Amino acid sequence: MATPREIGMELLRDFADKLAKQVQDELGISAAKAKAFAEDAAGRLADDWGGQTVYLPMDMIGRRSTRNKQIYREFNGDNQSELALKYGLSRQCIYRIIKEQGELRMPKQASLLNLDVTSPQDHDRA
Known part of the structure; x- marks a missing residue:
């Protein structure tokens, strides 16, 4: 069974992957720039929310x-x-x-x- 830390890392990776794809598709920027942007955004999320227990609702x-x-x-x-x-x-x-x-x-x-x-x-x- 995955630890909370592993789940958090997976969440950030998934977030970065999905954000990179969306930025690339919707804004038409290169894959490399989209990936860098998304990884930076995931890093900021980790900086701001890391270590906290957060509930993500399924339907906002x-x-x-x-x-x-x-x-x-x-x-x-x-x-x-x-x-x-x-x-x-x-x-x-x-x-x-x-x-x-x-x-x-x-x-x-x-x-x-x-x-x-x-x-x-x-x-x-x-």
Whole structure:
């Protein structure tokens, strides 16, 4: 079984490898420069966080939010199964995301149209 130190070293190597590939692909720089950049970034991570116990969440809030917005944009009314397969989610989860994203947009859309989105019960209380 790997020690925490070995796991940490593997994490930094993997981070550097993935970052180098992404920098090379997206910025079009040479493999050597991308590798040097990524190894420097991994070294800085080690300098700043080395020796600490850190939990890395599998799905960060921002990533989930971005994914959910993309699912809503791609939804065409009857492609829940396709979206579920594409994003590795259940159809029920896709339905929930579409509902939540629609509700998030409702107040903005209503204000653009100058609509009152309060319920009739809210008017009775006023």
